[in-house]
Every structure is written in C-alpha cells, then in structure tokens.
Amino acid sequence: MELIGDVKTYEWGKLGLDSEVAKLAQLNSVKFTAVEGTPYSEFWMGDHPSGPSLLKDTSQELGAFIAENADSANGSMKSLPFLFKVLSIRKALSVQVHPNKEEAERLHAEHPDIYKDANHKPELAIALTTFRALCGFRPLAEIQGLCKKFEPLMQLIGPEIIENLESNTPESLKLCYSKLMTSAQDDITKCIETIRDDAKHQEELEACGLKDIFATLYKDFPNDVGILSIFFLNVINLKPGQAIFLAAKEPHAYLEGDCLECMACSDNVIRAGLTPKFKDIHTLIETLNYNGEPAEKKLFQSAKIDDLELFVPPVKDFSVGKIHIPITNTFYQMRHSKYASILLVLDGEAIIKTRDSGCYLEFYRKSEADNFTAYMAMYNFF
Ligand SMILES: [Zn+2]
Structure with a gap:
C-alpha cells in the first residue's frame, strides 16, 4: 500500500524546493505544495506518534493499521521497530549522542519530561547528495x-x-x-x-x-x-550512496546536505551544542564513547546480495537495502518477509504486485528514468 509521509519544517531545513524533503513531499501527495522560503527539514516514514505516516487510500494512521493487522502485515508485531526519514540540512543539527537501551530506560524513568522515549536510537545515515557530518572522536x-x-x-x-x-x-x-x-x-x-x-x-x-x-x-x-x-570529532564528507552508522554513545552532528536516515523507532537525544535546546552536559559526558578512531574507519560498508546493496548495522531493529536496476528488466522480485518494509522510490516508477512467491515490482515503460532506484527499510534481514 502507498503511504503519505509526515513533513517537518524545523528551522535548520533547506528552503523551498532546494530541499529534497519538499521535492519528495510534492511527489508523494497532491495536497502538498512547497512554499518558497519555508524550511523543509525532515520527511518521516513510519508509525512514530510524533509524525505518523498515513495510508494514501483511507488516510488512516499507519500505526493504527499495523496494530489492527499485525498478524498479516507485520509478523505479529504491533508496531514498526524502525523509523525511516529523509533529511535536508541547510544549518547544522546539534552535537548529540544517543543512549543505549539500558541508559534510555533509566533516563526516561528519571527524567520523563526531557527523555520522552525509553528506546535506544542507533542511526544509519546514507547520503543522497554530498553530505557532511561530525562523527566519533x-x-x-x-x-x-x-x-x-x-x-x-x-x-x-x-x-x-x-x-x-x-x-x-x-x-x-x-x-x-x-x-x-x-x-x-x-x-x-x-x-x-x-x-x-x-x-x-x-x-x-x-x-x-x-x-x-x-x-x-x-x-x-x-x-x-x-x-x-x-x-575533537572527525569531519566526514560522504558522497551520494555512502553511509555512516551512529551506534549508541557515538558523538555526532549532521552539518549539511541531504540524507536518508533509518533508526530504531525513537526520539531519544542527549544534546551537547549547536542548539538553543536543553543541553544535558553531565549525562552527555558520562554517556560518550571515548575511543578515538580515524575518519576513514567511520564509513559504513555495505554488502551486495544479488541486486540488493545492503546496509546491515549491528542492531536487529532495521536494515536498509538499495535497489538500483535498469527498468529494461521489466520486473523485480522482492525479498519475502513477514514483517512490514517501507520502500522509498527515488528514480523511476513501479507498481507493487503480489503473487504466490511474494511481492514484485513491475516497471512502467513510460518512466523517463533509465534506472529504477529505491531504498527499502526493513526489519530483521537475516
Ligand atoms: Zn543522531
């Protein structure tokens, strides 16, 4: 089924149609028109209550749909374990770190007003345009x-x-x-x-x-x-398609560019600078991973399985696969999974069809693109 993503207009976003978020949102929904000068920062795909996606057909919230159809749609899980986003950054995001699961639970119990979420938030960022970030000591x-x-x-x-x-x-x-x-x-x-x-x-x-x-x-x-x-932190310049993985305790800040981000479904951030928001310096200092590593080591390596380029971080909450194939292939067999996945199409057009062997993509001949390019967020790849 098709989804309508939730658009955020945080102040640091790229403006108007300079923003990949605005371009996507405009293609995603006829109801969305980008306004010149407005920052479009994030495009959320998932069921997080702070920005739930809607089903295109019925306008039902994705979270409600999954809860009702967990057995058939999501391997019996009542919610998505991951959140999938596109970010368009004009102005740096805060220097931050995400706690591990144990710490997230403790912080949430002790300060529920600041740490609203009890889940950890490992993140994978894949550059869509030239993308710059600070990452690790x-x-x-x-x-x-x-x-x-x-x-x-x-x-x-x-x-x-x-x-x-x-x-x-x-x-x-x-x-x-x-x-x-x-x-x-x-x-x-x-x-x-x-x-x-x-x-x-x-x-x-x-x-x-x-x-x-x-x-x-x-x-x-x-x-x-x-x-x-x-x-103190490595400055990383990613080319489109390159990725970094931010494990728990890894200090980081996204500085500029557009990226795709997949993370455990959470909003748990400890901030340390480049922000007018609350900085929790004490928690930050106690949480960080102080093992320095050179910038080259921070690039996250993908693996290739058949036509799928896979980014599989060392957490079970999510993986991301990139499908990049010529549309002369006419169709593409998707990997079968009992869990829900989210597919973000960046180039080309396709219809998703099902048959006994699972889902497949059938490509439009009328598409102007030579290649079909999409990223897919999924749970528990192996
Ligand atoms: Zn982060």
Missing part, C-alpha cells in the same frame, strides 16, 4: 595536535590535560572533553573569538580543512561550545 594524537596548534584551545582546556592525551586512554579524552564542555561561557567565547580574529589561526584552520566549517558554525551559532567540537 578523532584519534587522540590528532586531537592533541589540534589543541597544540590552536593556543586558545590549549589555554581553555589546560596544557596538562592536553599533555595527558599522550597516554592514549579513554579516561584522558574524557577528562579533556569534559573540561571543554564544562568551561565557563565567557572563556568559551574568548577562545572562539580569538581563533576567529587571529590571522595565523585562520591560516591554520585553512590548512586543516576546517576554515569553512568554523565560519559557517560561527555564523549560525555564535560562541556556542559546539563550534569547538570540530577539533
């Missing part, structure tokens, strides 16, 4: 090198704490990052402004490939401690 030697290069940062954190990174232990990084995150705002402001105003530091930023990111973050979030995250 840099190797400790790299962080030390950057702190030594930028004297104001060294002064803010303290030379001894920076020297201590030499031990290459998670504890030394925890001490360093918590010093940064708990510094007084006046000191943070002074550090950021000195780096901004000093010609030598600007040259150094340029040499490290961080000048544009620094300037953009400064413009959007002046003097926010999150700007200094660029010296």
Whole structure:
C-alpha cells in the first residue's frame, strides 16, 4: 500500500524546493505544495506518534493499521521497530549522542519530561547528495595536535590535560572533553573569538580543512561550545550512496546536505551544542564513547546480495537495502518477509504486485528514468 509521509519544517531545513524533503513531499501527495522560503527539514516514514505516516487510500494512521493487522502485515508485531526519514540540512543539527537501551530506560524513568522515549536510537545515515557530518572522536594524537596548534584551545582546556592525551586512554579524552564542555561561557567565547580574529589561526584552520566549517558554525551559532567540537570529532564528507552508522554513545552532528536516515523507532537525544535546546552536559559526558578512531574507519560498508546493496548495522531493529536496476528488466522480485518494509522510490516508477512467491515490482515503460532506484527499510534481514 502507498503511504503519505509526515513533513517537518524545523528551522535548520533547506528552503523551498532546494530541499529534497519538499521535492519528495510534492511527489508523494497532491495536497502538498512547497512554499518558497519555508524550511523543509525532515520527511518521516513510519508509525512514530510524533509524525505518523498515513495510508494514501483511507488516510488512516499507519500505526493504527499495523496494530489492527499485525498478524498479516507485520509478523505479529504491533508496531514498526524502525523509523525511516529523509533529511535536508541547510544549518547544522546539534552535537548529540544517543543512549543505549539500558541508559534510555533509566533516563526516561528519571527524567520523563526531557527523555520522552525509553528506546535506544542507533542511526544509519546514507547520503543522497554530498553530505557532511561530525562523527566519533578523532584519534587522540590528532586531537592533541589540534589543541597544540590552536593556543586558545590549549589555554581553555589546560596544557596538562592536553599533555595527558599522550597516554592514549579513554579516561584522558574524557577528562579533556569534559573540561571543554564544562568551561565557563565567557572563556568559551574568548577562545572562539580569538581563533576567529587571529590571522595565523585562520591560516591554520585553512590548512586543516576546517576554515569553512568554523565560519559557517560561527555564523549560525555564535560562541556556542559546539563550534569547538570540530577539533575533537572527525569531519566526514560522504558522497551520494555512502553511509555512516551512529551506534549508541557515538558523538555526532549532521552539518549539511541531504540524507536518508533509518533508526530504531525513537526520539531519544542527549544534546551537547549547536542548539538553543536543553543541553544535558553531565549525562552527555558520562554517556560518550571515548575511543578515538580515524575518519576513514567511520564509513559504513555495505554488502551486495544479488541486486540488493545492503546496509546491515549491528542492531536487529532495521536494515536498509538499495535497489538500483535498469527498468529494461521489466520486473523485480522482492525479498519475502513477514514483517512490514517501507520502500522509498527515488528514480523511476513501479507498481507493487503480489503473487504466490511474494511481492514484485513491475516497471512502467513510460518512466523517463533509465534506472529504477529505491531504498527499502526493513526489519530483521537475516
Ligand atoms: Zn543522531
């Protein structure tokens, strides 16, 4: 059955039809018209109560439909275990981390007003356009090198704490990052402004490939401690089709571009900067994974099974498959599953049909596309 996705207009979204979200929403529903200048940030596909998809035929909420038809439609599960989204980012999202399941349950029990969800939120992001993110701590030697290069940062954190990174232990990084995150705002402001105003530091930023990111973050979030995250976290530039996986405890921030995101059905975020929202610094510091790793290691590798390119993260809540085939194939046999899947078509047109052997896609000859491209979110692939 066809779904109508839920469109979010958070302030950080790309504007009007620059946004992949707006383009998709317009193709998805005749009732949607993109308005110039409006930010279109997220397109939700799933049954999360904060943005449920609707059945196109009846306008029933997907969650209600699945609950009523769990046996036939979703392997007896009363709700979808995953949430599938498209994000269009003009302005950085907050530096954040997601708790693991145990911590999510504890946080929800202790602070239900802030942590409204008791589920964990591992995320997989696949770039649809050139996509930039901060992801995981840099190797400790790299962080030390950057702190030594930028004297104001060294002064803010303290030379001894920076020297201590030499031990290459998670504890030394925890001490360093918590010093940064708990510094007084006046000191943070002074550090950021000195780096901004000093010609030598600007040259150094340029040499490290961080000048544009620094300037953009400064413009959007002046003097926010999150700007200094660029010296601690890996900067990852994804080409369309490349992916990163954000496991529990992995600090990250999406900076710009369009991506597809699949996650466990949850909204559980601990924020640490680049946001006017509540920052829970104490929980953040205790939650993070302090093992530094080089940027190259952060790329998530897909596997190919027949025509399907598979992204299978180490959690059972979801996998994502990419179908990319010439429409001269006329039809495509889908993998059989008793659980509900969501298929997002990006190129080409197809009708989904069923027969004894399961579902298959039949391609429209009238489609202008040479290839059919779609991403499918599914539960429990293996
Ligand atoms: Zn996240």
